[in-house]
Amino acid sequence: MGCCRSVAGGLATHWQRVGGVDGPDPSVAPPGRCPRWRRELDVFARSTTVQAQLSAIDEGITAVRDTVLPAVQGMPGCIGMSLLVDMQSGRCIATSAWQTEQAMRDSEGPISSFRAMAMFRGRAQVHEWEIALLHRDHRTGPGAYSRVIWGQTATGRFDEAIEGFRVGGLPQLEQLDGFCSASMLVNRATGRGVVTETFDSAAALDRSREQAEAIRDESTRRTGVEILDVGEFELALAHLRVPELV
Template identity: 50%
Template sequence: MRPGSGRRRLRGDRRRRRGAAPIGRGWRGVYARSTTVQAHLDSIDNGIAFIRDDVMSALMDMPGCVGMSMLVDREMGRCIATSAWDSMESMRASEDMARPMRERAAEIMGNRAQVDEWEIAVLHRDHPTHQGACVRATWVRFDADALDRAIDVYRVGMLPAMQDLEGFCSASLMIDRESGIAVSSVTYDDSAAMERTRDEADSLRLSGARDAGVEVLDVCEFELALAHLHVPEMV
């Protein structure tokens, strides 16, 4: 789930932060593995079906898996499937079983898979998603010594403003401390709400990036093709 080629489409993972509050009931941290495929456009629906019917059920039967989602950009072919785990150990232990399914999914969609691991630093849900929900994802680069500040700006400054946007469903922030990359995903009820909030979201992104001291790398809008998540609230 890395940024794309640098084209910012405004139209159309490692350890828990030290000093953070406990996450959920007995949760020490939540982690995610994302698989990104630049799919052939005519293979996207087959890829969604395989993830939904084969991969999701298999992963959800693995110890520690707490959910899965899939984002799809039908114009550019970018597809991102993400599984969430209740610990780093659970995520790493699942790798041998997950790898063949990942390779098969990439084969169905006609390209190689890129795999990334993340720490879920912030997650807030306003209400459940339904068919037709969409996601605006923003990738940023951060300096390691400014990460705590960036997370606080997202949680305290940006999240309340996001909640006021029309059609807001949820928001999450995933970080990779080693690479210095983070990705924010904001989910909306439908594509119409996401489109109508573009200008507000643009302004919020610019001010938030300035306050957090991060560099915006990429922005992309997706269809939320699959969502089956039991990750606890983290704000």
């Protein structure tokens, strides 16, 4: 699949974002370095991807911000959600995070209408993940952009892939100008994984592209991960309160 790029200066400049990607009182690592490994808990996520009609994206963001977000936040075990949008391709990704796998499962019924993403007028695909890694250098502000990388690996090599990204790719990403945060979601049953790299602005994302690709190529050579797709998105809604997991 090809790389989808979003239009610089789009929604993030005229939609009021709710909270920050880190939520109130985020666990942020000391500037300039990744904290040492301290995996203390398992956290889970559900992502809903929809190929929206371009004319419906503004309406969809309003509905998620004003209706879906408050409803999801009120559910037991929810630790926030985010929304990524690509105004050029119409691809939108809403992700909710959960303290436990059971809390994520219990939310399936109440948010079934959200999964349908009817407000975006497109067909939705739902995926469930374990949040294997999350590192924040600092909080995001208005105008943040994200690069999302989908990959596939042998199910028995997940720990190798996670550790390779933690000790290799992540410290290099953190040195890039405008870097905010990075996360890795994995589905151990399918062998799929998703890495999200977030930057302060569209300009910072653009400047990082060549270096980030080199870091990605080096990491995949070491771990045997196959890259399936790469997309770039505006961070239209950022209200995740997932703790630091690195």
